[in-house]
Amino acid sequence: xxxxxxxxxxxxxxxxxxxxxxxxxxxxxxxxxxxxxxxxxxxxxxxxxxxxxxxxxxxxxxxxxxxxxxxxxxxxxxxxxxxxxxxxxxxxxxxxxxxxxxxxxxxxxxxxxxxxxxxxxxxxxxxxxxxxxxxxxxxxxxxxxxxxxxxxxxxxxxxxxxxxxxxxxxxxxxxxxxxxxxxxxxxxxxxxxxxxxxxxxxxxxxxxxxxxxxxxxxxxxxxxxxxxxxxxxxxxxxxxxxxxxxxxxxxx
Amino acid sequence: xxxxxxxxxxxxxxxxxxxxxxxxxxxxxxxxxxxxxxxxxxxxxxxxxxxxxxxxxxxxxxxxxxxxxxxxxxxxxxxxxxxxxxxxxxxxxxxxxxxxxxxxxxxxxxxxxxxxxxxxxxxxxxxxxxxxxxxxxxxxxxxxxxxxxxxxxxxxxxxxxxxxxxxxxxxxxxxxxxxxxxxxxxxxxxxxxxxxxxxxxxxxxxxxxxxxxxxxxxxxxxxxxxxxxxxxxxxxxxxxxxxxxxxxxxxxxxxxxxxxxxxxxxxxxxxxxxxx
Numbered sequence: 001x002x003x004x005x006x007x008x009x010x011x012x013x014x015x016x017x018x019x020x021x022x023x024x025x026x027x028x029x030x031x032x033x034x035x036x037x038x039x040x041x042x043x044x045x046x047x048x049x050x051x052x053x054x055x056x057x058x059x060x061x062x063x064x065x066x067x068x069x070x071x072x073x074x075x076x077x078x079x080x081x082x083x084x085x086x087x088x089x090x091x092x093x094x095x096x097x098x099x100x101x102x103x104x105x106x107x108x109x110x111x112x113x114x115x116x117x118x119x120x121x122x123x124x125x126x127x128x129x130x131x132x133x134x135x136x137x138x139x140x141x142x143x144x145x146x147x148x149x150x151x152x153x154x155x156x157x158x159x160x161x162x163x164x165x166x167x168x169x170x171x172x173x174x175x176x177x178x179x180x181x182x183x184x185x186x187x188x189x190x191x192x193x194x195x196x197x198x199x200x201x202x203x204x205x206x207x208x209x210x211x212x213x214x215x216x217x218x219x220x221x222x223x224x225x226x227x228x229x230x231x232x233x234x235x236x237x238x239x240x241x242x243x244x245x246x247x248x249x250x251x252x
Numbered sequence: 253x254x255x256x257x258x259x260x261x262x263x264x265x266x267x268x269x270x271x272x273x274x275x276x277x278x279x280x281x282x283x284x285x286x287x288x289x290x291x292x293x294x295x296x297x298x299x300x301x302x303x304x305x306x307x308x309x310x311x312x313x314x315x316x317x318x319x320x321x322x323x324x325x326x327x328x329x330x331x332x333x334x335x336x337x338x339x340x341x342x343x344x345x346x347x348x349x350x351x352x353x354x355x356x357x358x359x360x361x362x363x364x365x366x367x368x369x370x371x372x373x374x375x376x377x378x379x380x381x382x383x384x385x386x387x388x389x390x391x392x393x394x395x396x397x398x399x400x401x402x403x404x405x406x407x408x409x410x411x412x413x414x415x416x417x418x419x420x421x422x423x424x425x426x427x428x429x430x431x432x433x434x435x436x437x438x439x440x441x442x443x444x445x446x447x448x449x450x451x452x453x454x455x456x457x458x459x460x461x462x463x464x465x466x467x468x469x470x471x472x473x474x475x476x477x478x479x480x481x482x483x484x485x486x487x488x489x490x491x492x493x494x495x496x497x498x499x500x501x502x503x504x505x506x507x508x509x510x511x512x513x514x515x516x517x518x519x520x521x522x523x524x525x526x527x528x
Contacts, residue, residue, distance in 0.1 A: 041436040041437075041438060041439070042407070042436055043406075143293075172292040172293055172463060173292070173463070173464075173465070173503055173506050173507055174292065174502065174503065174506045174519060174520035176506070176507075177506035177507070177508075177517035177518070177519055177520075178519055180508065180517060181516040181517055181519070184516065185516075199436060199437065200437075201437075201510060202507065202508045202509055202510050202512075203508055205508065205509075205510045205511065205512070206508035206509075206512065206514070206517070207508075228510060228511070229510055229511030230511075240438060241437065241438065242510075244437040244438045244440070244441045245437060245510065
């Protein structure tokens, strides 16, 4: 059975009196320990799917099931233990006036988990940050270091599922490489399941086993890694995205 | 003779923490061609672009052995002479249309402002010229865009408006600072095609500043690779894959490829001699 199942999900926002269909009838399923990618232009609804899973966007149709159970909005804590999210912009997703120690220990306090000191140290070790970073503020860290903190925070409760919303698009190429390596290592060590959003097909290809191409809120085509590498897409849109990928530019 | 000649350009900032040298001795010559400047954040590529227009405020300081544009010395030019150059001769497209357009002014009003003020055009003529400029960057319904506020436009449209605005006075040199990094890949390709076409048909010089090595290689004739305020390598774009410098090679190798191997991506070694 798949760990994440999404059936005909629709998300509709009401904006200034008219309805915006951000996600239209999208279905996907992700097996345990699989890495699944969502790719598309801005406004294609890929991030909205992640936000709907977390309860940050209203579900207006369809269902989301985690481990066979339909999402229950009241199951706040139980949900947080299973599913965590890493956001796009590490400059905006960490509290600017909390030191890293407080950011990392807050989930432990909420869930009544003790042993805070050792767990925070281990979290910093795991993401490859020096232990003395504990007492720094986010503005004293670089973008890549902040994103490591965001990943460490997401892993504090040892979730099974990590939702990654463009985790490297704000980072330089070499820092992106380090962050992707870190994510891959953590996934291998802990058996995590990834649902990852990116606009960069090359990043998705490096990280994911399967990818769903989206456009205007609807699913266009699902591709396996081999199909992507072999340019075996059936729809014109997926092909144009593939052709426009910066990665293809040197080849072409 | 080259359009722009830069010799030993230095940009430094006096800060509380001491002297910060953002650009440390950059030299290049530019003809009517497309020159790419690539580097990571903090490499000084944007500062190089801004220094050419002398758009660096105190406490920032610009120094150069020579900074010549079309035979005119930019280092000794008065502020008045610089103003005459900015826009009509040298234009710059900034990175993010969200922050570079006036949010409380209609796009049309922003486009005609220069024409009315600088060129003393009539309302009608200015309007027609603005429409023509929007058409040149392939905006399909220019009349609607003229009446829109910047927040009503998508990122790609906003960036095209910026390019249109910069091209109205027909400059000889266009400096584009990450003109496509806020855009989706498919829109990016369109904007690049527009820029490419304009460079070809108008015979402009173009300085294309970007962090994306592969994009620059595809789009430019020549590439300068910058690291920590210095040019570490200069090469023809088509020879990029044969880059000699370890930094350039490192930048190329750390990018994932479609269909590439699943092993960890090679990082960048910053401990070597060149990195100090």
